[in-house]
Amino acid sequence: MNRNCFRQACAALAMLFAACLAPAPAWAEGGWPSRPIRIVVPYPPGTGPDVMARLVTEGMAKELKTAFVVENKAGANAIIGTSEVVKSPADGYTFLLVDRLTLTVNPLLYQPLPFDPRKDLVSVSNIADVNLYLVASAQVPANDFRSFIAYVKAHPGEVPFGTGGVGSVMHLNMELLQAGTGVQFLHVPYKALAEVIPAMLGGQVVATSGGVEALLPHVQKGSLKLLAVGASARTPVAPNVPTITEAGGSDMLLSTSYSLHAKAGTPAEILARMNAALAKVLAAPDLQAWASARGLRAGASKPAELDAQIAVDAERVGKLVRERGIKVQ
Structure with missing residues (x-):
């Protein structure tokens, strides 16, 4: 072997030896997870996504044999928490559990x-589908969707509709109802459904939309009335609560999911x-x-299925925002 060939062979062996000594990538079999995994929830503790995150991570910890930490990073319609994930390393140790519609809105x-x-x-993956209901206070002299709309038409701009703020799914539902029926509500924005419900019980607002888990105890007491649900079938x-299509003849309520x-x-x-677990x-x-x-439909999805649903959201919500001129003041 001449000197050049010898040098080339030595160099090749050195590269092979170095490759053998190099650390395996984080995702290699047995290499991930090697430390706790963060689930960032961009909402306050006790909200639906937060409760779901804590429940799911109990099982995930057993499946992946590592600890999970749920961190609440609330504020700015989920922007603060989402930013936290985007700024983190793409190493599989930080994930976002969010209301799917916020990614579109x-x-x-x-x-x-x-x-x-x-x-x-x-x-x-999807985590759980969340059906949203149109709900009215017991003070409203209407027990079904059609009589409720007739009541609002008789009081244009006077019936206070509570929402989680401009751009929240509750606000979008209010806009859909206005567009689909020709009624005009008085928009009263709050920070979340957790603030709207006490306002309804106190008489400051008389209508909203929200998940049944938070509403059901008050419905059972007779303080609130469920008029319709934004779902393809009754839940x-x-x-006994009709779908919005049954009640109104048109799809005028959005629903969402935790993803x-x-x-x-x-x-x-x-x-x-992560998807398999x-x-x-x-x-x-x-x-x-x-x-x-609690009115949720839990179940995983393929990433492509979730992407397809987000694309549907973008088309429908984008059209609504443009046509209704929805803007953050």
Whole structure:
């Protein structure tokens, strides 16, 4: 062997030896997870996404054999918490559990955003579908959707409708109802459904839309009335409440879901393992029963299925925002 060939052979061996000594990537078999995983919830403690995150992570910790930490980063219609995830390393140790519709609404209403959900986040899985109900106070002299709309038409601009703020799904539902029926509500923005319900019980507002879990105790006491649900079929938790299509002849209520996302660039192998673990956890009979009793439909999805739903949201919500001239003041 001449000297040049010898040098080339030595160089090749050195590169092979170095490759063997190099640390395995974080997603390699047995390498991930090697430390606790953060789930950022961009809402206050005790809200639906927060409760769901804490329940799901109990099962996820067993499936992936690592600790999970749920961190609440509330504020600015989920922008603060989402920014936290976008700024974190794409290493599979930080995820976002969010109300799916905010990923569509925020880019339409807040400019400039410190991130672009379409480019800076990737979908992992759906967590639970959330059906939203049209609800009225017992003070309103109407017990069904049509009589409620007739009442609002008789009092244009006077019936106070409480929402979680401009751009919230509750506000979007109010705009859909106005567009679909020709009525005019008096918009009263709050920060969240948790503030709207006391306002309804106190008589400051008499209508809103929201998830049945928070509303049901007051419905059972007779303080609030469920008039319609934004779903394709009646729900097991409130089977006597018609869908908005049954009640009004048109689809005038949005519903949403809790969904899990990661920073763009997170290794595909990690995303696949998270998805598989979620599918097992969400299919557990006790979790299914817990969710169903609260008006939720728990279940995992493929990332592409979640992306497709977000695209549907973007078309429908984008049209609504443009046509109704919805803006953040």
